[in-house]
Amino acid sequence: MQYENPKIPEGINVTKVHPLKTFAILVSGLLVMLLVGAWLLGFGGGYLASKIPYSQEQRIADSYEGDAGLEQTELLRYLQALADKLSQQMNLEDGMDITIHYVDEGVDNAFATIGGHIFLYRGLLEKLPHENALAMLVAHEIAHVKHRDPIVSIGRGAAISVGMKLLLGDASPSLLGNAGLLTQMRFGRDMETKADQAGLVAVNTIYGGVTGALALFEILDGIEDNGLVKSPEFLSTHPASENRLDELREIANRNGWSMDNTPVPFPEFFNRSLLLR
Amino acid sequence: MIFQILLILVLLILGYFVGSHLEKKHYQSIIKREEMLRDIPAVASKILPPGSENFNQVLVMGNVTISVDYFKRFLAALHNFFGGRVTSYESLLDRARREAILRMKEEAAVLKATLVLNIKYETASIYKGGGKAIGSVEVLAYGTAMIPKASIDAV
Numbered sequence: 001m002q003y004e005n006p007k008i009p010e011g012i013n014v015t016k017v018h019p020l021k022t023f024a025i026l027v028s029g030l031l032v033m034l035l036v037g038a039w040l041l042g043f044g045g046g047y048l049a050s051k052i053p054y055s056q057e058q059r060i061a062d063s064y065e066g067d068a069g070l071e072q073t074e075l076l077r078y079l080q081a082l083a084d085k086l087s088q089q090m091n092l093e094d095g096m097d098i099t100i101h102y103v104d105e106g107v108d109n110a111f112a113t114i115g116g117h118i119f120l121y122r123g124l125l126e127k128l129p130h131e132n133a134l135a136m137l138v139a140h141e142i143a144h145v146k147h148r149d150p151i152v153s154i155g156r157g158a159a160i161s162v163g164m165k166l167l168l169g170d171a172s173p174s175l176l177g178n179a180g181l182l183t184q185m186r187f188g189r190d191m192e193t194k195a196d197q198a199g200l201v202a203v204n205t206i207y208g209g210v211t212g213a214l215a216l217f218e219i220l221d222g223i224e225d226n227g228l229v230k231s232p233e234f235l236s237t238h239p240a241s242e243n244r245l246d247e248l249r250e251i252a253n254r255n256g257w258s259m260d261n262t263p264v265p266f267p268e269f270f271n272r273s274l275l276l277r
Numbered sequence: 278m279i280f281q282i283l284l285i286l287v288l289l290i291l292g293y294f295v296g297s298h299l300e301k302k303h304y305q306s307i308i309k310r311e312e313m314l315r316d317i318p319a320v321a322s323k324i325l326p327p328g329s330e331n332f333n334q335v336l337v338m339g340n341v342t343i344s345v346d347y348f349k350r351f352l353a354a355l356h357n358f359f360g361g362r363v364t365s366y367e368s369l370l371d372r373a374r375r376e377a378i379l380r381m382k383e384e385a386a387v388l389k390a391t392l393v394l395n396i397k398y399e400t401a402s403i404y405k406g407g408g409k410a411i412g413s414v415e416v417l418a419y420g421t422a423m424i425p426k427a428s429i430d431a432v
Contacts, residue, residue: 002326003318003392010308013371015364019293019352022364026355 041163042156049155050148054095057151061115075273076102079120079138082131086139089202092146100138108223112141114150126274127219130263132203132212139199139213146198149191193247200248209261210252217245288347296346300368307375314382319393319420326392331426335388338419339380342403343373345412370414374398377418385422396420 079100087098098116106123113119118141128134144150187195203213221241252259345353345366352365377398385393397419404412 003320005315005318007315014367015362017364019297019348019365023348023352023355026352026359029359030355 037163038160041159045155045157045159046152047155048159049151052151052155054093054148057148058095058097058115061113061117073102073273074269076100078267078270079134082135083118083138083142085206086135086202087142089205090139090142090146090198092142096145098142098145110137110141112144112150114154116145118142118145122274127223129215129219130212130265131267132207132263133216133219134266135206136199136203136213136216139202140195142202143195143198144187144191147191147194149187149195153187153191193244196244196248197251200251204252204255204257207261207264209258210248211259211261212263214245214248214252214259215263217241217248221245285351289351292347292349292351296348299346300372303372303376307372307379310379310383311375314379314386317382317385317390317393319378319382319396321396323395325394329423332392332423333426335390335422335424336419337381337384337388337390337393337422338417339377339382339384340415340417341373341376341380342413342415343369343376345369345414350412370400370416373400373414373416374418377416381418381420385420388422388424390422390424392423393420394423 079102083098083100087096092098096116098118101117101119102125103119103121105121106126107121108123108127109119109121110124111119118138120137124137125134128137200210200213204210207213218241249259349365349369353363356363356365378396381396382393399417399419401415401417402412403415
């Protein structure tokens with residue numbers, strides 16, 4: 001019989017690539033596509049949201065009215081007056097009203113959200129030494145409102161979550177739920193830096209120096225140090241306070257702003273009101 | 278969410294290590310058995326060689342179903358997205374074809390055949406039914422075993 005059975009070289013029907021290598025290439029390709037997609041969606045959503053008229057933004061934010069107890073205490077009147085003074089200084093657009101809400105919780109936090117609502121927590125206020133530091137904090141949050149950061153942030157978040165919903169088929173049921181508006185507010189680091197600078201300008205104009213303003217960042221730095229885990233700067237949206245402090249000092253130096261002015265103390269009732277509750 | 282990601286990761290790692298271990302073992306067995314059955318050529322030709330009147334012809338076949346592990350399936354899904362060679366399935370099909378031929382030859386060897394003619398493959402994928410049921414492939418190899426009449430006489 002004339003048939004023979006030669007030995008065929010091994011592996012000729014299989015592409016010689018390590019499966020883990022293929023896996024790494026494909027997965028990283030997919031991740032890059034997802035990240036670029038999310039970035040584009042976020043950018044587009046943020047851009048579109050910045051075109052929403054402020055009056056509409058206020059209408060969306062109406063749900064906050066009253067929820068933080070707009071009971072007119074001496075403390076709240078004082079905080080509101082400070083905010084009004086700062087917002088006048090910061091040339092807010094017509095119709096951009098700032099509403100201060102005081103939250104009686106021991107959290108070291110303060111944030112601005114849509115519709116010009118600024119929430120200040122007792123925990124952070126207790127740590128502030130004088131009015132100048134408080135003014136810097138409020139001015140920083142007003143600057144967020146002025147730059148339309150809250151609505152841009154919501155626009156970004158909404159666009160990304162719609163994208164994820166389309167891609168994954170399901171996501172959280174409420175895209176613009178109240179919880180999302182309040183807690184998922186994330187500002188980019190550039191937003192924070194710009195807000196710092198705008199706030200510093202306002203505080204310097206009103207108080208004739210930046211001493212107290214810089215004190216705020218020293219306090220924030222202390223709060224960070226007390227935290228159990230200190231996240232590295234690239235993970236966090238807020239620039240590390242030491243870096244912020246250096247940057248702001250440099251700005252003050254460049255502009256020749258006074259850094260040894262005497263801070264204005266809090267009015268006599270301030271600490272009492274904090275303790276009272 | 279985190280639990281789901283962890284589950285997928287564990288399945289991937291498990292699929293990769295178990296799958297590649299089994300594949301390696303299977304290939305070792307295939308190569309060994311191919312060597313043992315080397316003296317029975319399997320030919321696709323339909324034409325009976327001269328002298329075929331001295332042979333009896335019997336249908337022989339070998340059938341195998343091989344399942345795909347989680348890692349390979351994940352990789353194939355990624356390939357589905359990006360296009361290109363589905364490299365993770367190549368070795369799977371290679372193993373299935375060779376195993377089917379081997380089982381066919383083993384049957385032929387039992388019959389004391391010296392040659393298998395007119396061999397053909399049938400393949401079927403077994404994943405229809407459940408949407409996320411694991412995919413597997415079936416390969417059937419069959420051919421005409423040529424058994425020398427002398428060896429039958431001898432029995």
